[in-house]
Amino acid sequence: MSELVRLEAIPVYQNKAFGSIADALACPRGDLVLVQDPGSGFVRNQAYEPSLLAYDDTYQNEQGNSGVFRAHVATALAVVGRHFDRKRIVEIGCGKGQFLAAMLAAGHDAYGVDPAYEGESDRVIRSEFGPATGVRGEAIVMRHVLEHVPAPAELLRAVRDANEGGLIYIEVPCFDWILRRHAWFDLFYEHVNYFRADDFERLFGTILEAGHLFGGQYIYVVAALDSLRDPATVPAPPREAKLPPDFFAGVAACAAIARDGRPCAIWGAAAKGVMFTHHLIARGVRPACAIDINPAKQGTYLAGSGLGVLPPGDALRRLGAQPRIFVMNSNYLEEIRATGGADPDYIAVDTT
Template sequence: MTQYPAPRLLYEQDNFPVFQNRMYDSADEAQNCPRGNIRIVEDQTSGLVRNDAFDPALVDYDANYQNEQANSTPFREHLEWAADLILDHMGTENLVEVGCGKGTFLEMLDARGAAITGFDPTYEGTNPLIQKHYFGPELGLAADGMVLRHVLEHIPDPYAFLCQLRDANGGGGLIYIEVPCFDWICEGRCWFDIFYEHVNYFRLSDFDKMFGNVVASGRCFGGQYLYVIGDLASLRAPRFDPENAIDFPDDFTASLQGGTAGSILWGGASKGVIYALLQGRAGAPVEAVIDINPGKQGRYLAGTGLRVSAPQEVLANLPATAQIMIMNPNYSDEIRKMSNNAFTYVEVGND
């Protein structure tokens, strides 16, 4: 029997919401949401980083999952940039998006003249370009280009999944992959960017290990995301390289010790959920949460049960001395403009 080296533990937390983007109708329901544990490890065989405590049986996406970011101008600009990159490298013919969510990005590509089909079993809209099931070999499709945005970090075995996509696509084709950047998380000590539903955490070097032919790659969205265009025909099993081991910071959660009670958070998505959760555990509970997504407003965050408010609900009653914690620095200019630059602002992870 083959003996594999034990993974190296990097970071752990207990009792995290399974879905940080699932919204709840009451504080009580949100506080009693499904929970799981975090045990982030570096695999000593593949070199990949994963949550070793992840239990896929806990994960069941439904209509209450709210991860729409396209309400924000900076994020729309990022999507436009990604669309340009994809069409420049893949053309406009015979494209497939796997895990297309609510279809925002697919519809953007369609509006640019791309012939594209989306696949997502959780899709609830009516766009005929989107099929409400998984992409598989039984469909008999062979796309020239595939799009996989913010899906791979949710998959328990990412290399095996990419191999399945390769096989389902006739053994090849280009694929655009976009995932969060683990180096960005480590560099900024962004403990609020570790989530239960993200099984994997990637570095650019991981994709160099998995693809023999990388057509384009880099960091985007202010360095927070990685993008890769790889040739599926060149897939190979990743191998641990001791010269490229994770340099995980010893002071990763140091900023938790300096938290201030009564913070106003702008951003009720993933970062805000975990920031509020761990700040509360550290004795510095959050007072209010603002988000411009109408799908979140009036509903409650997993774990803490904090209510999400529209900007005007909170800002109207804030003193000029109030401090607003901006959960994503990419949105700083937009937030300052929406609030008339009337308060003190802290860019979380950039301060």
């Protein structure tokens, strides 16, 4: 298998909210070695060790505080509505239950499965998906799950067999977008797999709808589960994944900007923020703080770096006049400008 990229000793958590600097600095670390399987064409982290990760109630990936992200959820919900109306829906990996709640509010007969669920809904089974859960659905929703599991094709086969076919909606990050935008901060330990649209064309013989969401950052597909196949058996060879030679050039550019003496911070205390900070610190630059509008993250510390997370008002007062704010996701840039005001210099790192 060909090796695309190697990152050593990176924080294994990207969305875990640590209660102290010491705990954040003690976050386990692992290696990321991306390789492409010549048969399936899938790109995965060959060095992934699942035993390093344990998801609990300190794992905070809720993005619903943002109007921009709520608009994305509405778009995904519309796709589900086009294909899953009047079907019994099971969301595998429903997380905190936000998308499940949106489906229920839209009138769908929906249920969820997730071991990290924290709520009290009787429509959620707090468990890993498997035959023992007894969950059956005419339609399956699987949003941002496949990138986290070591054997995605095996999971899909288990889902197909448990449900005796049906339809499935899948949403995952787009690896082509990461490569095209030189999004070096989008390579995470938590993501075992990195998918492209044609990977799903090899996985499924029948695709009802497919496309990109969230400014191209995500792929979605609606497919027939009984058309699932071994991608290695598809006659045409998989497309070769290639890392651009200047893929990490933005790291040096951002580090140079941050060294100019003006106070700087990052806006977005999630996966991108953790990895952005990791790479800058490795080059001798440490932002003053991280900013996030999610109350569950405020007052906590980022994995690996121990960078403190503050609400916007507190952070901007601490930073002083005309700080540099590295925006982790340009999808949120205008929303962030509206919150942070005109004084800061906002730098969208996925366009730097």
